[in-house]
Amino acid sequence: MVLHPLPAFADNYIWCLHNGEEALVVDPGEDRGVLDWLGREGLSLRTILITHHHPDHTAGVAALREATGAEVIGPAREVLPEPVRRVAGGDRVQALGQDFEVIDVPGHTAGHIAYFLPASAGAPPLLFCGDTLFSGGCGRLFEGTPHQMLASLRRLASLPDDTQVCCTHEYTLANLAFARAVEPDNPDLAEYLVHCRELRERNFPTLPSSIGLEKRVNPFLRSAEPAIVRAVAGHTGVEPADPVAAFAALREWKNVYR
Ligand code: ZN
Numbered sequence: 001m002v003l004h005p006l007p008a009f010a011d012n013y014i015w016c017l018h019n020g021e022e023a024l025v026v027d028p029g030e031d032r033g034v035l036d037w038l039g040r041e042g043l044s045l046r047t048i049l050i051t052h053h054h055p056d057h058t059a060g061v062a063a064l065r066e067a068t069g070a071e072v073i074g075p076a077r078e079v080l081p082e083p084v085r086r087v088a089g090g091d092r093v094q095a096l097g098q099d100f101e102v103i104d105v106p107g108h109t110a111g112h113i114a115y116f117l118p119a120s121a122g123a124p125p126l127l128f129c130g131d132t133l134f135s136g137g138c139g140r141l142f143e144g145t146p147h148q149m150l151a152s153l154r155r156l157a158s159l160p161d162d163t164q165v166c167c168t169h170e171y172t173l174a175n176l177a178f179a180r181a182v183e184p185d186n187p188d189l190a191e192y193l194v195h196c197r198e199l200r201e202r203n204f205p206t207l208p209s210s211i212g213l214e215k216r217v218n219p220f221l222r223s224a225e226p227a228i229v230r231a232v233a234g235h236t237g238v239e240p241a242d243p244v245a246a247f248a249a250l251r252e253w254k255n256v257y258r
């Protein structure tokens with residue numbers, strides 16, 4: 001299986017997985033780039049996976065289905081261009097002969113889901129997590145609560161360390177700038193920032209990341225760490241009452257960080 005991020009818009013990736021003949025794509029916000037790529041690689045599109053309803057993840061779905069006849073699979077509780085096979089946490093999705101597990105990850109949107117493919121035949125596990133977990137950051141809370149998002153991120157953090165994290169946006173450098181402001185003494189973070197700057201200077205993706213790496217550098221997976229709780233308290237002037245309050249304050253700090 002080959003994993004390939006197709007850039008779209010200013011900073012989206014449409015993740016593609018293929019076996020040399022058949023392909024699946026995740027969150028196609030546009031169709032033209034996907035169709036060109038399928039043509040160049042000589043692949044037929046069999047499956048479209050959707051993580052949530054935002055247009056930058058779904059606007060290419062109808063045209064791609066029309067052009068290829070691909071099956072569309074998406075979250076049970078979101079408004080999407082029909083027909084969609086609806087799935088929810090605990091469901092399994094078969095695509096390209098692989099068995100994906102659906103995980104509910106509400107927070108960015110109310111019905112957001114992620115797709116997890118366990119390790120097989122020496123290949124590491126894969127996670128397609130949409131706008132829930134980013135490298136060095138997390139999605140904004142448009143529809144969910146801090147409590148929901150923290151639970152969703154903890155669920156993703158419980159996946160194996162070598163899980164390849166395929167998120168939808170190249171937000172890594174901006175996320176790491178904020179992470180450095182929150183946790184200036186984290187040596188893993190300093191090292192990762194240098195690495196990501198080098199990649200972006202050559203216009204390479206910083207993704208996929210991994211769960212193990214994100215647990216070391218991503219403040220939103222580290223919001224209960226004493227250093228981060230102290231930073232949040234210093235920023236707001238209030239000691240957070242519990243982990244959800246610390247996470248919520250961290251997310252609000254990021255919303256206004258420049
Ligand atoms: Zn979104």
Ligand code: FE
Nearest residue numbers: 054056131168
């Ligand atoms: Fe998005």
